Amino acid sequence: MSDPIIKCEGVYKIFGENAKKMLEEANGNVDAKTFQENGCIVGVNNASFEVLKGEMLVVMGLSGSGKSTLLRCISRLTEATGGKIFIEGQNLLQLNNKELIDLRRNKMGMVFQSFALLPHKTVLENIAFPLQIKGIKTEDSISKAMEMVKLVGLDGRENYFPRELSGGQQQRVGIARSLAVEPDIWFLDEPFSALDPLIRKEMQDEFLRLQEKLQKTIMFITHDFDEALKLADRIAIMKDGVIEQLDTPANIVLNPATEYVRKFTEEVPREKVLIIEDVMEASAKDNLSDLKVSKNEIIENVAEKILTQEKTVAVVDENNEIIGSINPSKIINTVFGGRKNNS
């Protein structure tokens, strides 16, 4: 396993005047209610996790759950009240101002919900902005920015101003800007939440295409559970500043850790989330059908094929070797069964 790029150990963010002192007195046992009575608001409560190289961690939570605050602690846009944060082994909270600026100029990129473009600069100038801030020559930064314009598919509009673009196009500029310095770590704070549903889907696909190509280490914030399932390698679900569960999409859907998480998973169409491997039986039985399905197939895509079989279907891995089996009844069970009957 590779080293974690981002590592958080017991990160707290508490808003209020005596936050630091109260946190010390609480001795690692932070209760939001007692803090609130003393005029403090707990934003992030004891967050510990790691993000590996090339991994996409999606932080999901409703508004006020502290997900954006957590992201801002890790990008140090706000100072964490307690805990440790390591970026590639560097202790983030102990960097001085100059080192922090250096880190942001070379290692980090961030995309914002409201796009946060500079209104007085053209698309090209907006994208070149982080490069020029770094002190790169105008010509070089412009040619680099032009590459980025092509990457996000905005060629022909590079001399437009943000006010002349649609929301989706503006966010493409935001994405291009955050990628201009070729950062290793990519923060996205609800990047698609302000967009219309159709554009949002288009942007999600585009985003997956980009990530396939770039393989960045990503923290992605969203309040949309479907979006999280669609994009994530792992999902962290937050509530009231606490990470309720951090796991792969399949595990979250199959084994919700708390009642809160379960509420989200109830309505999720599992066949769209789970792959064969998640529901198969590891033992290969005799009397298998002729059909073989790959363990990485999403259930929805092969369900029809499996359900037409009467016998149990074999599951194969990448090398076409049988590693398990799945009975058609299991598919029916996954799609329709095992849910709380709330009608």
Added chain:
Amino acid sequence: MELIRKYPKLFQWLFLLIVFFALCFAIDVPETYKFIRGQAEFIKDPNQSSYVLFGKEVRYYAFDVFWRLPPLLGWLPIWINDSLFFLMNEWMPMEFWNEDTQEFKTRPLVLQITRNVTSFMTFLIELIREILLGGLNTIVAFSSWDWIDANPWAELPGLPWTIVAAGATILAYKLSGKGLALFAALVMIYISIFGQWKPSMQTLSFILVAAPLSFIFGLGLGVAAFKSKRVEKTLYPILLVMQTMPQYAVLVPAIVLFGVGDHAAVIITMVVAVPPMILLTLLGLRGISPEVIEAGKMSGCSNWQLMSKVLIPTARRDILIGVNQVIMVCFSMAVISAFIGAKGLGFNLLLALNQLNIGLALEAGLCISLIAILLDKMSLAWANKQIDYFGNLTFFQRHKNTFFFGIAVILGILFAYFGSFYFKEGYNYLFEIPHNKGISTADFWNKGVDWIFDTFFVYIKAFNTWLIVDVLQPMRALYLRMPAVATLVLVVGAGYIIGGIRSALVVCGLTLFIALSPWWDRALVTTYMATFGVIISCIIGFTVGTLCFQNKNSASFMLGVCDIFQTFPSFVYLIPVMMLFGITDTSVLIAVIVYATIPATRYTIEGLRSVPTALHDAATMSGVTKFQRLFKIEFPLAFPHMMLGLNQTIVFALFMVIIGAFIGTEDLGQYILKALSDKKGAGIGLTLGICVAFIGLIFDNLIRTWVDQRKKHLGIN
């Protein structure tokens, strides 16, 4: 009991009024009380009492404490004076190198600093003035008079008026297009043909120095306040007081520090123009979405880069609106600072008013108003202009305005050159049209005024007498009849009912300051005049605003009219009223009413406009009539905004009442005016100014607190 529980506020108000009137009746007017007390602390009268505080003797007429509080703050103006004197003449003497005498000289630090600032300002003004009009002083500043005598060719020639006019037109075209360019050309030609060129350029040179300096200081302080809470907290009370401080009052201490002349005028103008610039800079910076700031930080901006490349460009519009405000203040100060010897249109205007030459005053006033409107429109156009992409334009397209200006300069010089042959005798009209050679309409206006007086004298006089005898005198008597304690109880009670203990304490402090100063009576007179003006203005403004709101076009038209009227320097309002009503209180009050009606009308229309369309539609769908909609929906929702209009109306009215001192009133303003010509006037002027500012702030505090609560209650942000 049930009623009291249902309307607690109403009964609190009733109770307050009962207490107030009870106090008024219980406390008798002392027999020795006279309104005209003179400047009690300077006149020795055996009837006076006196006390000594901080080594200063304060003399005053003693009354029952309930009737008038003793002037316990009487030492303040004297103390301010002495401190200023000490600072200027004795504090920190140091050796300074004197360029003229070539030797070291001992001078107090502050004096030296003010002298340096003075010479710097004078240099800047002379420089711009001589670029526009020609002269020697700038070259002298770099060489010496001897050198000038030896080289008679060395003189800044000044620009022919044609070039300045063309420059203004091209700039207007660039900022806003053909319409404004045409207006600019007409204004410039008008100024020139009517022989107002020289004073106009003097005023312009004064503004071209004062406005950029105010902008730089305002922006700097605004940024500092944005970055540091402590700076903001220190600046806030000063900004608050400066917003309601009459401009006259600032003149007096400036004379002590910087003497008399254009440079002092520039400094005063900066003192008045910087606060709105700070406020608008802060507003602009605060309005930036936090994500844009974060985006800047994540791009790796250092603090300086963040400010100069992200924050200030993003807040561009608000900052440029600040520039617009600065220019407007500069124009209003261009007239007022004529009192301390600033040259230009303002000086001519003042002189003409003093000689009661209404025609001349009108010409100068019209000129200054036209330039003000032009610069107002130009700076607004600049603020609203959005940057366009110009990378794909050719070199000529990009620089065509500069190019045209270049042509204009060459043509202008050629014209002026040929003109010097053509107009061999006398003046070169293509260079500058001197005042006495321009067309003058002064005679026409003066005859008009005479005609009005001859024809309508009887009616005007009758109206005047009626107003003064039947309305104003009784109202003034009522105000003066209030015992100080009763007033205090009324104001503090109102503060308590509206905003609780905090508001009550603030208001109490402000009122006590005025009550303990030696000018309580004068403050009452100021308040009475302002009250009268505000009541009439509000009636007119709210009615006109509501009527105009009924139709989209008339509403926009009315807002445009308000814009233009607001652009006039406040002093200009005095000209027409003096024309019609001569030198009476009526004139002042009518000027007050005209001036204060502007915000009343504007805020009414804006308030009504801000009612959301969804509510309109909802109301229409529930089948309301026009009147029901107006009274049940639009008025209640617009009311908080209209109250802010009332707040502005009060500030405007106070301003005009104080300026009205020029015509002759007997309130605080008159004393400020007197302090201007008093050697020891600085302390008095400043204290009086603070008194006026505090009157404004009392109302400001009460109204704002109420509006905030009301808005919260209605859920309007």
